[in-house]
């Protein structure tokens with residue numbers, strides 16, 4: 001048995017014993033050592049990799065990293081379109097393509113937070129959040145803007161309109177020297193039709209998923225904290 005397969009099985013064993021943190025450790029190791037799946041002959045490998053991402057998503061969800069769990073389900077769905085990950089993905093997400101929250105207002109707040117935090121992190125050279133103090137400073141600033149935005153009649157707006165509003169809200173963060181670099185990386189254009197892709201159109205990468213669940217996803221806080229690529 002190959003090394004990644006051993007780690008995968010160990011991960012499954014810990015998952016079945018309700019020890020998701022240990023399971024995550026072995027799944028991560030398996031992901032590091034699994035060969036990359038390319039070409040038609042590697043269909044079974046793609047399916048194995050999709051399963052690995054699926055169970056990794058289960059473990060992430062159990063430890064409360066729900067947006068990272070969604071990201072892992074997206075990976076699994078891209079690799080193997082007929083797997084159970086796709087059904088799990090549609091069950092786990094809200095209209096923003098983020099982990100579902102207890103109320104629609106929480107969904108809106110998380111979407112605003114995710115969009116603004118991603119703008120901030122992408123405008124930094126390191127693409128990472130640094131100290132706890134920096135995270136607190138950025139969070140407080142986003143909270144202040146959210147207090148204004150939530151007074152608007154959000155309930156009457158569609159998720160597309162709200163995304164545009166959240167994305168167009170320019171927060172002036174301290175220490176950012178290149179404000180013009182903001183937002184441009186969020187555009188996904190369908191080159192066949194020559195227009196900007198709607199979040200509910202199919203993604204142009206061929207995954208068969210809507211844009212808002214694929215390359216146009218809003219990252220959650222737990223994803224931004226581990227680094228955006």
Ligand SMILES: [Zn+2]
Pocket residue numbers: 203204205206207214215216
């Ligand atoms: Zn895509």
